[in-house]
Amino acid sequence: MNLIKKEGIQQYSPIRYLWIGCIVILCLFSCSSPKNVTYFKDIPDTIKQRSIELATFVTPVIQPDDILQVTIQTLDAGATSMMNQSSPIFTANGTSPAAIPGVPTVNTTVPNGYLVDKNGYVLLPIIGKVMVAGKSTDLVRDEIRNGAEQYYKDPVVNVRFANFKITILGEVARPSAYIMPNEKVSILDAIGMAGDLTIYGKRENVLLIRDNNGKKDFVRFNLNDSKLFSSPYFYLHQGDVVYVEPNKSKVNSTDMSQVRNISILTSVLSLVIIAVSRINF
Structure with a gap:
């Protein structure tokens, strides 16, 4: 029975008080503000069109330790095969390291290309050393094309980052x-x-x-x-x-100290209820 009659007055049993206390404690620890899960909440969902000024894009420049992918294409594909073959990363001193520290990818493979040395140069087959540091890929493309025209007729050159x-x-x-x-x-x-x-x-x-x-x-x-x-x-x-x-919900869900505190408070509340019930009865 959840109700106890004493001198004509109905009183709730200690078990009922215990349940009410536990529910209150759980509510206090689980209460949180609504999560902000929607992007761009300041744009009304009833708006038909709204324009926002976009940030200016600044073309990135090449820096030491970057890896460049360089391809040169001509009418005779065999003539430029040395430039375009899939090869390990070449450094400006002609070495080809097995792996480059600090260049991880999603599949942990090392990207093919030409490594920019600490002085800002890359070493290309036939063409030789090219200074690339501090320049955009578009500018380097034009310079490599000028150098390639000494060996190939109407070369088409592409340069891009292989480790962006x-x-x-x-x-x-x-x-x-x-x-x-x-x-x-x-x-x-x-x-x-x-x-x-x-x-x-x-x-x-x-x-x-x-x-x-x-x-x-x-x-x-x-x-x-x-x-x-x-x-x-x-x-x-x-x-x-x-x-x-x-967010706070994730932090709280992984906070074992909170679970411990809830257990301690629940135990203390149970002892208090039992003590009070013994005094009253």
């Missing part, structure tokens, strides 16, 4: 280091490649870490705000790291 790496960590579906297929990569492109944020990702406080002339820049993004598109950090650079923090 972005690292995505934290609350995303597939945290890893990703080699991007092109140079124009936004924060949304990177998050999409990592499989989007999990339900526990803190969308209003995404952290970007960037190397900047020997220093580290730390920038916070709010994915709930459409101003993200106008941020000067909207487009990522080679070597950027994106970290998505877990």
Whole structure:
């Protein structure tokens, strides 16, 4: 029986008080504010069209330790086979290391291409050393084409980064280091490649870490705000790291001390109820 009659007055049994106390404790520890899981919440869902000024894209420049993929095409494919064959990474001193530290990819393979040495040069077959540091891939392409015209007729040259790496960590579906297929990569492109944020990702406080002339820049993004598109950090650079923090729900779910505290409070409450019930009865 949950009710006990004493001198004509109905009283609840200690068991009923115990259940009520446990429910109150669980509610106090489980209460949380609604999760911000929707991107760009400042854009009304009834709007038909809205324009936002996009951030200016700055073409990345080549730096030491970058890896370049260089292809030269002519009417005679055999004439340029040495330039275009899949080969290990070549350094400017002619060596070909088996692996390059700090160049991981999604499948942990080493990208083929030409490694930029510490002095900013790459060594190309036939053409020789080419200074590339501090230049865009478009400018290097034109310079290599000028050099290739001495040996080939009407060569078509393509130059691209083979290790444009972005690292995505934290609350995303597939945290890893990703080699991007092109140079124009936004924060949304990177998050999409990592499989989007999990339900526990803190969308209003995404952290970007960037190397900047020997220093580290730390920038916070709010994915709930459409101003993200106008941020000067909207487009990522080679070597950027994106970290998505877990929200309070994820932190609480993994906090074993909270579970311990709930158990202690429940035990104390049980003892208090039992003591009070013995005094009253």
